[in-house]
Amino acid sequence: DVKVTQSSRYLVKRTGEKVFLECVQDMDHENMFWYRQDPGLGLRLIYFSYDVKMKEKGDIPEGYSVSREKKERFSLILESASTNQTSMYLCASSALVNSGGRGNQPQHFGDGTRLSIL
Amino acid sequence: AQTVTQSQPEMSVQEAETVTLSCTYDTSESDYYLFWYKQPPSRQMILVIRQEAYKQQNATENRFSVNFQKAAKSFSLKISDSQLGDAAMYFCAYKLYGQNFVFGPGTRLSVLP
Numbered sequence: 001d002v003k004v005t006q007s008s009r010y011l012v013k014r015t016g017e018k019v020f021l022e023c024v025q026d027m028d029h030e031n032m033f034w035y036r037q038d039p040g041l042g043l044r045l046i047y048f049s050y051d052v053k054m055k056e057k058g059d060i061p062e063g064y065s066v067s068r069e070k071k072e073r074f075s076l077i078l079e080s081a082s083t084n085q086t087s088m089y090l091c092a093s094s095a096l097v098n099s100g101g102r103g104n105q106p107q108h109f110g111d112g113t114r115l116s117i118l
Numbered sequence: 119a120q121t122v123t124q125s126q127p128e129m130s131v132q133e134a135e136t137v138t139l140s141c142t143y144d145t146s147e148s149d150y151y152l153f154w155y156k157q158p159p160s161r162q163m164i165l166v167i168r169q170e171a172y173k174q175q176n177a178t179e180n181r182f183s184v185n186f187q188k189a190a191k192s193f194s195l196k197i198s199d200s201q202l203g204d205a206a207m208y209f210c211a212y213k214l215y216g217q218n219f220v221f222g223p224g225t226r227l228s229v230l231p
Contacts, residue, residue, distance in 0.1 A: 109163040
């Protein structure tokens with residue numbers, strides 16, 4: 001089974017701090033994603049990556065950056081945390097879209113990090 | 119842009135009964151994929167069932183089945199013989215080939231003993 005591990009389940013930080021959320025997957029997946037989950041809004045894509053050192057903005061990238069130095073690890077960075085970034089953050093991974101399949105590869109999720117910014 | 123709507127923020131079902139969760143989506147494409155994900159309280163989100171739009175037959179996974187109405191752009195999830203472990207947030211998702219997932223806002227399902 002795919003294992004996606006997020007470094008923290010709960011995290012409390014202060015406004016203005018630089019925050020790192022780490023995600024590691026063990027299935028050699030090419031694709032990795034960061035979402036934030038808020039009540040009534042579902043999952044919104046922040047950033048994604050299809051390869052090492054490659055990153056693409058999702059729907060809500062403002063205030064965030066990412067790093068993918070190794071295939072298995074995808075980090076989300078809050079450069080200067082603000083209270084409106086208090087949320088649940090989910091990391092996901094999936095196999096390459098065009099690896100012979102028709103693109104319906106599901107995403108595999110981590111347990112999530114509930115981040116509170118005070 | 120594609121959108122996914124789940125009109126029921128919360129639902130409840132009696133244990134052993136059947137419940138249907140609604141999902142509609144907006145797209146002009148003809149070939150795409152639809153998914154239902156389950157997120158139990160404080161636990162990992164997992165895939166429940168998926169459907170390819172080019173397939174007319176509705177997908178089924180044990181007690182979970184879908185009613186896919188392509189013309190109506192509807193993709194409802196039916197849970198039969200509901201169990202306490204089915205209590206969770208359920209997310210409907212749409213995916214176009216080569217594009218990212220689009221998730222709905224979710225439906226919180228409670229199962230009453």
